[in-house]
Amino acid sequence: MHTIAETDADRLTRMLGADMVLTGPDTAPYCRDWFGDAQGAALAVLRPRDTAQVQDCVRAAAALDLGIVPQGGNTGLVLGAMPDSGQVVLSLERMTRIRALDADNFSAVVEAGTILHDLKQAAAARGLFFPLTLGAQGSCRIGGNVSTNAGGVNVLRYGMTRELVLGLEVVLPDGRVLDLLSGLRKDNRGIDLKQLFIGAEGTLGIITAVAVKLTPAPDRVATALVALPRLEDAITLYRRARRECCDLMSAFEFMPPLAFTLAREARPDLTLPMADTHPAYALIEISGSGLVDIDDLMARFLEGVFADGLALDGVVAQSQAQAAALWAVREGMNEGQARRGRHLRSDVSVPLSRLAEFVAEVEAAVTAQLPGCTCVSYGHVGDGNVHLNVLPDHALGPDSVDDQIARAKGILHQVLDRFGGSISAEHGIGRLKKVDFEARLPAPQRALLEAIKQAIDPGRIMNPGCQFDPVAG
């Protein structure tokens, strides 16, 4: 008779019960990234149903000295929730309760596994609005949104996720619960501990519930697409729109000449709203509730813009369907890039005042040094955030594609560093950008991050390998 040694996976199952622990092939779906580009592995996946069970999971993993990778919808784009084979995933997917929705306080308390779309729907049912708006909103979970401090198209009006958070409940690496779930809209009692966990990507603790701000639902939305002579003109237009539209803009996206072509490659049936030969496009959304006539505001704004000769062409959506068609160009452009195969995706920011200059410099350098490559620059003008992507020439073969992507990234970062920009405007660091992040981390910042990590997670069990590698404590 053989004695089979108990594995760590067996031990977790014994300690936490079979209902809570997935092992073997069942772990595979939790170890793939959103793009399908990366595949990890996990020792086990833990799926607690409430905060007390999260505490149990943390204590069990700590007892076995296993790294814990917290995971929400796993839709992040920087491998923040990607485990390695010696780690356990702690999925919040079973914690989806809306604990409270206080319409009269414009707030809600939801568990971390709540899907963003569900939170938005619950708010809408009470005439309210949760502003975070992302492509992944049907799959991403609010705990992940908070852990990554997610951005999206509405940041210019409502801020990053950080600005939408009123409170947090966090399970700490020692298994204790930090209850910072106050739904108070104004609370200034000293150091604001919750801020540490927003954007920490699970490296300091596990967010189990979130108190969020809600706003009145913007029941009127006006959407327009404007063609412009240059990217610079989009920035000029943005500044003018902020002032003239009284900060009621909820989105201002710029798109390059290739936008329509890429969108049609992905969606051949797409009706083009205007000629596809203009040098730059801006997609503008103004929204509001109540007594302000949003359609009239958009009409008068554009009237002035055309009277002053700033725009080449323009279309205002006359219905929700038409508005959706304008956004379809933006979304189709993304899908079209994916269809062209592997490429450099980036998520950088520079001061708005230097955005056009920055994009021109990078595109010129890429074109000069990598003549077969195509630049696709688009993004959130108001935030100085550009997704400056580079599509390699795939005819040259896969090795060349890798080389072109690496060289394009080098060119981009060189210019970015000169402009004092950020390598991650909205996506976070995760594992994908760790090396580039650490390479740019000044010594005092690094020392402070190390000290905080040591103070909160001395056992280094929270999401090891994510964001930065602390020197052994």
Next chain:
Amino acid sequence: MHTIAETDADRLTRMLGADMVLTGPDTAPYCRDWFGDAQGAALAVLRPRDTAQVQDCVRAAAALDLGIVPQGGNTGLVLGAMPDSGQVVLSLERMTRIRALDADNFSAVVEAGTILHDLKQAAAARGLFFPLTLGAQGSCRIGGNVSTNAGGVNVLRYGMTRELVLGLEVVLPDGRVLDLLSGLRKDNRGIDLKQLFIGAEGTLGIITAVAVKLTPAPDRVATALVALPRLEDAITLYRRARRECCDLMSAFEFMPPLAFTLAREARPDLTLPMADTHPAYALIEISGSGLVDIDDLMARFLEGVFADGLALDGVVAQSQAQAAALWAVREGMNEGQARRGRHLRSDVSVPLSRLAEFVAEVEAAVTAQLPGCTCVSYGHVGDGNVHLNVLPDHALGPDSVDDQIARAKGILHQVLDRFGGSISAEHGIGRLKKVDFEARLPAPQRALLEAIKQAIDPGRIMNPGCQFDPVAG
């Protein structure tokens, strides 16, 4: 011949130079609080002229093991910058440069000693607006505003100071400079270290410069005073105003029946805008720029309010002078309270949905248990923030006044704790609220605060005695 032993003050003068160090009677103005209620003492006052000199000061104080009390305008209301006789004040008052104002990026970088009013003026000169609006804005300094995460009347539209900060420069307790001065509007590189120093009241480091967000100047402002049957109606009106005015409200203050009486006691010449016998008043400001007709918006909003019978009376300012006269009631009410002698001042918050109930409960309990006392409750409705003040019966003599204030505070806190409220909605903790703060601090929060303090300021030299007393490390 006598040898006179060198004191720490002498040593500081020798190390830093006479230009930088005040000692003896010259330190007195830095040791008095804003109200004149409290008087401290300091071993010396250090007045650096730039960041490098702040580093020198920190290193000198650390070498002598002296606690450092960073000080801006010293207008905080909770004794956050009040030294004791063994400590040195580090005043930022000489660091007042506006290092950069990038109108095209809607941002500025200013030194910590810049007076808030000067920053607002510099922004205005470029057609921009720095939203922080406080009674003390002619004296308070931006570094102090950030260190205390100051609130003010515009929070409902623009957020607390935290939400106006793009970046910080901080001198750490070890003398190193943490340069987080990015003017990027969107930058999501992991844990956001600057958040730790916002609201820390100088207990973790010294803020030496701040990058701030600016917005388009709201060149149209509509101001109205509305009389209402009850405080509850003010809250109903606020909710309606948020929706109908499309989040363009910049202030919504409520005032009690006694407001006019108190204002007239302080400013006898004040013209009353309406009868002084209404049960509640709301002061409403809507503001914006560009194409939205703000006056028309206010007119249509109030038209609906009166048509629905929600208000008893209303006045809309027809000029800037009239608007100033409406605000004068609000300011005069504060001055009137001061004239009635020492009283309980509070700065609490509860969920907006329970604000009216909370105020009613406290006022009823105070009236029942302290029949000679008068409650004056006013504040920022939108934030659930009420300054629920209690004026004692001074006829009963000073000992009784102390007793009444202490008992009123006990009643207030008892109800507040039951409502899950905050003892400091906007003023911070400082030294004044330390005991009340520590008494309500759950063990995991306390442990985390201690760990962070130990990690960043192991020598305990930063503002000892402020916020909480860490267990000796």
